[in-house]
Amino acid sequence: MSFAQSVLEGNRLALARLLTHIENDSVEGREALNALFPHTGRAHLIGVTGAPGTGKSSLVNYLALYYRKPANGQARQVAIVAVDPSSPFTGGAILGDRVRMRDLAGDPGVFIRSMASRGSLGGLAVATSGVVQALDAAGFEIILIETVGAGQAEVDIARLAHTTLVIEAPGLGDDIQAIKAGILEIADVLVVNKADRPGADITERALRGMLQLAHPSPHVFRNHYKDYALEAFESKNSEDQESAIWMPPILRTVAIDGQGVPELAEVIAHHYQHLTTTGELRQRERSRLRSELDNLLRETLISRWRETVSQEAYDQALFDLVGRKFSPRQAVDLLLSGGDS
């Protein structure tokens, strides 16, 4: 039986193996993803980002726990994808790997996967979207994509989600840089975690002030999900004219004991409903898939080019670059024109 079939039939071991294939970008992984792709598009993809020290992981754990036993409605199948783009060297396992809650560990309705950058950032984004597709096809209804840190890398990965949570915590915000305008603009829901600590009011007030700055007008807000990667292809007839405005709400949680998590889950569901009723979901799907397409295009172009150029030509270009014989741009022009120096 093929990987794709096994995964569709709910074989968890096959799923785990497939995810490794996807991370390694193997032929089996690629073929399975092609076969699984028509079965995707049913999951609610939730991105969770924020600076280190905000308690993101605990919050993600409590959210997963809540989706397994919601106050009303049915239990959902939940996957957690924990991405660590800032560990290119160690594979992220030395310090970053946390022990997940015991309550989640034994539950077959929960699937947890940690990913670290082993190559380029582009490669990580491509691998993450593949992993999310496989989990979506495997029937996980909620997929929490958690990223460590709050830089461009995280923005790129959060871009793979339908709903993006940005987590803050008191005490980090005494420096105005702790909350970045760029991050705020991708937020659908803002969370002040560790809200039992002193300074939660200050953090919330700061967030509220910055939200006003970040979303000064509906126009700016509407465009916040716009692609920038391949601007040349930007659709002229904007589809977002009719969508109602979603102002990111600010919630408070205490992830250490799950306070505020049911309310957070409710707001997340509300956002999904908003996306559906306004038609913005389709638009986000389009943005999401365009980002995926662009990432994959970049990675494919560089790896195909690599196959066409000899080690000698590259080494010679680097040698001449170090010797200041060529500028970097001149070296690139030379390599792309055939590589004979």
Next chain:
Amino acid sequence: MSFAQSVLEGNRLALARLLTHIENDSVEGREALNALFPHTGRAHLIGVTGAPGTGKSSLVNYLALYYRKPANGQARQVAIVAVDPSSPFTGGAILGDRVRMRDLAGDPGVFIRSMASRGSLGGLAVATSGVVQALDAAGFEIILIETVGAGQAEVDIARLAHTTLVIEAPGLGDDIQAIKAGILEIADVLVVNKADRPGADITERALRGMLQLAHPSPHVFRNHYKDYALEAFESKNSEDQESAIWMPPILRTVAIDGQGVPELAEVIAHHYQHLTTTGELRQRERSRLRSELDNLLRETLISRWRETVSQEAYDQALFDLVGRKFSPRQAVDLLLSGGDS
């Protein structure tokens, strides 16, 4: 007179204009960089990174001030390049732009440039290295490259430096994630800033413990600067056999009043000397320039490809992708094979 000539003659206005050209990737900018490149390689490039809230900017200001009036030796020409990769949407100006110290503002021996991501991360790294080259050719002897945040993006930009400082501060480190293993591995010098605050001992102890984890053996340390972007080209005969080991020292500073800054400057000079005497400087130059070459290759490949494909073909591929007719990989294969669907 050409841009390059004016810049070489010390015309600051021409330099400022050139940097804008470089950021916009204009033809003038490219030509000037080609002409200036043979004049580069004299500056000491110092990367400064660390999580938000650590007081990096103040520390960089005080370092610049110190280089202008060192305790011994001559005043140096100093440039500061402040890069903010986490602000793709706003240009980073809303909250990120700080007022630089008055003591620096009027000094013609100091040049300050802020950069924000306006396009892709790859584009930012390419623009940053171009800006650094121009400043190097213009005769700045010390170039401080400050990046906001501590993700993969920052690692990539820090990779452009000879000496990398990683800044920490007490109070952020209560969560083990606050100090990332990957970041530690790029550090040449570790700084506990805000060392007058409670918890400085704890932070320093935590750093020391993590250093041991991050550098368990000389071998791992020696390889920390290795390229991963185009591994296929990795040189077989490693040049770093004879280099002595540099164990990153941990320093304490209070950037608000410049405490510890002279000692930090001394350690930085010591590191540069270490790089020179062990021959590691040449090796880092090679690594640095290889990163620049690889970044530029990626960006050039995607922009050249963009010119070959029609808007219609791309839109059709995206449409079929959203309709789940193709997987992302199938859409890429189609686009790269000519684009007629």
